[in-house]
Amino acid sequence: MNADSAVKLQLITLVGPPNSGKTTLFNLLSGKNLKTVNYPGSTVEYSIGKIQSKFGIKADVLDSPGIISLNPNSPDEEISVNSLYNHPIYGSPNFLITTVDASQISRHLLLSMQLIASGFDIIVVLTMNDLMEKRGFRVDEKKLSEELGCKVIKVNGRTGEGIDNLVIWLKQKIDNDRIEIRENNHNNRIIPKKIFENAEKEQLLKLYSDIEEIEKKVITPLPVISEKNFRNANKSLKILNPTLKSGNNQPDELTLKIDKYLLSKRLGLIFFFLIMSVMFTSIFWVADPFMSLIDDFFGWLSSITLAFLGNTWYGDLIADGIISGTGSVLVFLPQILILFLILGLLEDTGYLARGAMLIDKPLSKIGLNGKSFVPMLSGFACAIPAILSARTISNRRERLLTIFIIPLMSCSARLPVYALLIAFLTPSDKLWLGGIALAVIYIVSIIGSLIVAAIVNRFNKRLIKAEDNSSFILELPAYRLPKAKVVIRNSIDNAKQYIFRAGPVIMVLSMIIWFLTYFPNHNPVIDETGLNTEQIEQMIKSERLATSYAADLGKFIQPVMTPLGMDWRVGVALISAFAAREVFVSSLVLIFRVTDSGDIRSSMISAMRNAKIEATGEQLFTPATTLGLIVFFMFALQCLSTVAVSRKETGGWRIPILQIVIFTSTAYILTLFTVNILRFAGIA
Amino acid sequence: MKTASKLNFGEKGIISDIDNTHPSFRRILEIGFTPGQEIQLINSSAFNDPLAFSLRGTLIAIRKQEADCIILS
Ligand SMILES: Nc1nc2c(ncn2[C@@H]2O[C@H](COP(=O)(O)OP(=O)(O)O)[C@@H](O)[C@H]2O)c(=O)[nH]1
Ligand SMILES: [Mg+2]
Numbered sequence: 191m192n193a194d195s196a197v198k199l200q201l202i203t204l205v206g207p208p209n210s211g212k213t214t215l216f217n218l219l220s221g222k223n224l225k226t227v228n229y230p231g232s233t234v235e236y237s238i239g240k241i242q243s244k245f246g247i248k249a250d251v252l253d254s255p256g257i258i259s260l261n262p263n264s265p266d267e268e269i270s271v272n273s274l275y276n277h278p279i280y281g282s283p284n285f286l287i288t289t290v291d292a293s294q295i296s297r298h299l300l301l302s303m304q305l306i307a308s309g310f311d312i313i314v315v316l317t318m319n320d321l322m323e324k325r326g327f328r329v330d331e332k333k334l335s336e337e338l339g340c341k342v343i344k345v346n347g348r349t350g351e352g353i354d355n356l357v358i359w360l361k362q363k364i365d366n367d368r369i370e371i372r373e374n375n376h377n378n379r380i381i382p383k384k385i386f387e388n389a390e391k392e393q394l395l396k397l398y399s400d401i402e403e404i405e406k407k408v409i410t411p412l413p414v415i416s417e418k419n420f421r422n423a424n425k426s427l428k429i430l431n432p433t434l435k436s437g438n439n440q441p442d443e444l445t446l447k448i449d450k451y452l453l454s455k456r457l458g459l460i461f462f463f464l465i466m467s468v469m470f471t472s473i474f475w476v477a478d479p480f481m482s483l484i485d486d487f488f489g490w491l492s493s494i495t496l497a498f499l500g501n502t503w504y505g506d507l508i509a510d511g512i513i514s515g516t517g518s519v520l521v522f523l524p525q526i527l528i529l530f531l532i533l534g535l536l537e538d539t540g541y542l543a544r545g546a547m548l549i550d551k552p553l554s555k556i557g558l559n560g561k562s563f564v565p566m567l568s569g570f571a572c573a574i575p576a577i578l579s580a581r582t583i584s585n586r587r588e589r590l591l592t593i594f595i596i597p598l599m600s601c602s603a604r605l606p607v608y609a610l611l612i613a614f615l616t617p618s619d620k621l622w623l624g625g626i627a628l629a630v631i632y633i634v635s636i637i638g639s640l641i642v643a644a645i646v647n648r649f650n651k652r653l654i655k656a657e658d659n660s661s662f663i664l665e666l667p668a669y670r671l672p673k674a675k676v677v678i679r680n681s682i683d684n685a686k687q688y689i690f691r692a693g694p695v696i697m698v699l700s701m702i703i704w705f706l707t708y709f710p711n712h713n714p715v716i717d718e719t720g721l722n723t724e725q726i727e728q729m730i731k732s733e734r735l736a737t738s739y740a741a742d743l744g745k746f747i748q749p750v751m752t753p754l755g756m757d758w759r760v761g762v763a764l765i766s767a768f769a770a771r772e773v774f775v776s777s778l779v780l781i782f783r784v785t786d787s788g789d790i791r792s793s794m795i796s797a798m799r800n801a802k803i804e805a806t807g808e809q810l811f812t813p814a815t816t817l818g819l820i821v822f823f824m825f826a827l828q829c830l831s832t833v834a835v836s837r838k839e840t841g842g843w844r845i846p847i848l849q850i851v852i853f854t855s856t857a858y859i860l861t862l863f864t865v866n867i868l869r870f871a872g873i874a
Numbered sequence: 875m876k877t878a879s880k881l882n883f884g885e886k887g888i889i890s891d892i893d894n895t896h897p898s899f900r901r902i903l904e905i906g907f908t909p910g911q912e913i914q915l916i917n918s919s920a921f922n923d924p925l926a927f928s929l930r931g932t933l934i935a936i937r938k939q940e941a942d943c944i945i946l947s
Binding site: 258547 | 892894897898899900901902905906908909912916917918919920921922923926928930932934935936937940
């Protein structure tokens with residue numbers, strides 16, 4: 191036995207139907223905190239983790255996208271099925287844990303039976319037993335184990351109850367396997383070919399009739415208890431809907447009642463738009479008090495730094511370049527946090543699948559699919575996971591078209607930019623107006639993306655090749671109360687990731703921009719006669735900027751910016767935004783040297799109000815140019831990571847290049863129109 | 875021949891067969907629409923399509939055109 195095989199950890203792969211609790215179990219075993227979503231198809235990529243040391247097992251666990259059967263139907267399912275045989279990085283799993291939702295046993299056993307028939311070594315973990323018991327039934331795991339011929343263990347994903355049993359069993363299993371490996375050095379378990387690949391109707395029907403037999407044997411009604419006790423028991427389990435009478439083969443009663451409204455013919459769409467608009471408008475309102483706090487903090491930090499270091503170049507670098515620059519973006523963190531929080535809440539309830547169903551018809555008219563809804567919605571957080579989640583769409587053409595338009599969804603990186611520009615446009619005492627303006631931006635960006643999809647779909651059949659079968663088959667999961675702890679933890683994780691991703695970029699770019707705007711003429715000579723200190727200060731700043739490297743650079747951009755009614759200073763900020771969209775805000779702060787004590791946001795806005803175009807003396811930021819900038823950010827593709835992911839997921843450069851060219855030129859042209867039409871209409 | 879897409883709201887039916895010439899037929903079977911099962915039409919989207927059926931203790935949304943391959947007895 192060589193050292194390598196002794197060190198190499200065993201690999202346990204989690205497989206199971208979508209929404210059966212795999213990721214929840216993965217989190218319990220690995221102590222990680224991957225996102226769990228009440229939507230079939232929320233995991234589209236593997237995740238690997240080590241089993242927590244507290245369990246005393248040395249093994250890796252792999253979480254995989256949900257599959258209904260061993261015949262993959264979409265790219266995410268293909269990933270899972272392939273990983274069962276041979277994972278490209280981690281090799282083939284030593285054994286599998288298959289999750290089966292107890293309340294869905296008659297459908298979920300199909301995969302377990304197929305796996306057993308294909309010769310896989312599996313352990314079945316029964317999840318959602320709490321939901322089953324709520325209906326007044328339980329599954330006899332001993333009987334099920336006898337019927338299937340493999341170990342069956344119950345685990346409650348929400349409380350972690352039963353995980354200890356699983357761990358004990360895994361421990362034994364791993365120890366036994368080790369002995370086996372020692373005995374016959376080679377692991378010559380025959381990897382069966384996908385025997386079900388060509389499974390025909392008969393085989394499936396046979397499997398199902400076997401499952402029905404098993405189901406009869408293993409499901410037993412719970413002993414009847416008084417209704418009151420039952421309700422109390424349920425309350426303590428935080429279950430939404432205690433019902434005593436419903437049978438096992440009926441969908442959750444409360445879910446049916448809620449769906450009467452949310453999926454009603456007349457009200458369904460109204461609720462849909464209501465939910466979406468409450469979501470977008472609340473971002474602005476709820477976040478505001480938290481933003482003021484952060485704002486005050488950075489303003490204070492910047493002013494004491496300046497007071498401490500004095501009026502030196504390094505004082506300017508630290509106070510202006512680093513603190514104000516970074517602070518100007520971090521101020522908007524609460525909005526981003528709230529966006530994640532709201533998305534998380536929505537995801538956990540089970541509404542997403544309904545949303546997908548509600549808009550399948552209109553989306554299919556423009557070459558998309560109802561299943562495009564979830565990727566599009568998650569595009570509001572970030573385009574990268576959104577593009578990955580398009581893997582759940584089985585029709586390739588629909589998937590590519592979805593990926594194509596995702597960069598048009600207003601991602602969280604654009605929030606700081608919009609928030610600043612909206613704050614400039616709306617009076618600060620009319621917060622409600624800001625919320626509505628943001629909602630309008632979101633709605634316009636959705637409509638814009640749909641128009642783009644329709645155009646691409648209509649006129650360019652060659653752009654994305656046609657594919658025959660378009661299908662929409664989606665389970666509508668039972669509604670659940672979102673688990674606050676999980677949602678909050680996830681949002682905080684996301685916000686942290688945001689800081690660690692954007693933070694360094696913003697800091698580095700802030701320093702670059704600071705350097706470009708401070709040198710070479712950092713101590714300009716000006717005529718001071720008849721000016722007070724404040725005016726002198728102002729003069730020095732503008733003279734320094736006008737003779738800076740940034741101004742030299744700006745001469746190249748000026749011709750592009752003039753038609754938009756803007757000058758090179760905005761141009762430099764726009765270019766720096768290609769590193770990360772938020773950098774636009776920090777660059778403006780630096781270029782306009784916002785150093786006033788107090789809060790950054792209001793001094794930034796007053797600096798914007800005072801800014802004049804040098805050549806003409808006209809106002810730089812007017813309602814027309816500000817709206818123009820908003821339009822630019824709605825369309826321009828300014829994110830390199832998005833381009834990289836789009837290339838990987840579409841398998842070539844064609845789509846990402848088209849995205850860059852089409853979206854960025856559309857952005858410029860639409861901005862040009864917006865600014866000039868508004869001016870023509872008399873709105874300077 | 876009555877198919878699942880012809881059910882009225884709230885109406886139940888027993889599946890007798892699945893049309894195996896339909897491109898989605900395997901997925902329809904795999905998700906649990908098998909002969910002998912009782913299904914009920916519960917909801918539809920505001921555009922009448924897709925339809926949501928109650929099946930095996932859960933709700934499943936499928937397009938009308940897919941419901942057409944589910945033959946009822
Ligand atoms: N009531 C209950 N809910 C659970 C249990 N396990 C998981 N869930 C919830 O079921 C949903 C789907 O879980 P997830 O782990 O994302 O499933 P996956 O798609 O198989 O990875 C989530 O909303 C979980 O919070 C359980 O044992 N009981
Ligand atoms: Mg998952």
